[in-house]
Amino acid sequence: MDITPTSVESLVSQVEDGAMIALPPQYSNCSLVMARALIRRGVRDLHLVGVPQMGLHADLLIGAGCVSVVETAAVTMGEYGLAPRFTAAAKAGTLKVLDGTCPAILTQLQASEKGTPFGVLRGMIGSDLLKHRDDWKVGENPFAENDPIVYLPALKPDFTMMHALKADREGNIWLGVRRELMLMARASAATLVTVEEIVDENLIADPVTAAGTLPAIYVSAIAEVADGAWPYALPGGYREDEAHLREYMTLAQTEEGFQTYLQRFVFDGEPRVAAE
């Protein structure tokens, strides 16, 4: 079965207000081109799930007013500092933050992946995270005496959004060393992928590439778009645009500066991508 590649605008047109969207961490396969398209679409009340943490892609969507809930282990700009619009929204109390911890989010997605109602995880007991998470429960290990353990409900996002180096004609996605990203796609109801290029080889037929390939069975729609992770790096592709990220950090410190950024790099059209 072939997947017919579509446009980025068509991908994000599937996302309704209030959708729960799983996003990769800031160091890996973020589709910034889809985040910008979501902002142009004017989607509202998104529930973002950081798997297990997020960066610029989340900060842009939060700053643009598209998000009402973030569920994540962190929102960070890494070496560049605090994520400015996330920080401002959290301090103003306008953003609901469901604070988590990396392996808890991964466990919740693994439960969804298995089709089981919950997963269990060590740690966390005594952390204030539990005080603020009504959905996480401390229970007993049924196979031992006096051994409390945390129960975490399965988490099934409506969408996973990611960017990858390549897809084949059947819709298999090459993740290479980032095969950890398969988890979020397997756990989500639908997965939208932008890729640098679509290739003729069958990625899953060749055992060498199969292990690093997200099977098409989990992939809902694909768009071919160059520089789709920009200004972030794409593992195996290109490095991050440090000058641009620094410019973002400067502008996004204020609401006014952030609006200037949005106008220049989001609403005035894709800055580095040729018109399709």
Added chain:
Amino acid sequence: MTTPTETPTVRPEEVLIEAISGMLAGLSHVAVGASSPIPGAAAFLTNSRAPTKTRVSILGSERNFFNEGARELFDLAGQGRIDAFFLSGGQIDGQANVNLVAVGDYRKPKARFPGSFGSAHMYYLVPRVILFRWEHSRRTLVEQVDFISAPGVSPANVHRPGGPHALITNLCLFDFDRQRARFRLRSVHPGHSLEEVRDQTGFDFDLPEDGQVPFTPTPDAATLETIRGPVARRLAEVYPTFAARVFDLGSAA
């Protein structure tokens, strides 16, 4: 205090890298999480001294020896296959509680940090967690944290093979005593003093048994060469900005 043999060209970061590396010697597997360039450098230094003994995993690196990223990193910790890890905190208190979330009211905080990352799991499971906080001040080292991302100690019935081992800052190195839930000062970095540490620390801590506070040793010439050469180059893959700033090195990725 004794007068240290100071090499004027040693950078403060390099003193910390050497000190942390000393706490990692002989371990099989050292893992480094997000935003930890100095611990990362220390782990690489340990590995370069004993390449067949100490494995290093860095979250976000494309050159780890496992292939399922963060998920596998936490699973390794859950099984006890990681010997040392690093955590920081917007606030760290005298009981080694770590706050990576917020200062003030959680729902409308005065300061908001990125979030807890993997702390609420790793702190319990990795035997030797080294706390790292560059800024040593009463703002960061407090009597009691406003939000506990992960507690320093746990009740006896909570499964906890791991926990805090030491705390290192830009001023000094503390050991942590899990039985007493208190820090004990081990050494003060060259150029700083016990008085300065007292002034800048918001919690009460113990002094060494003999009352003498030594200076933290500085790396020797051969170690400096390793740090500035192969260690800095490996670090640049994951922490290009830090490597460029401290070692004047561009990204090698």
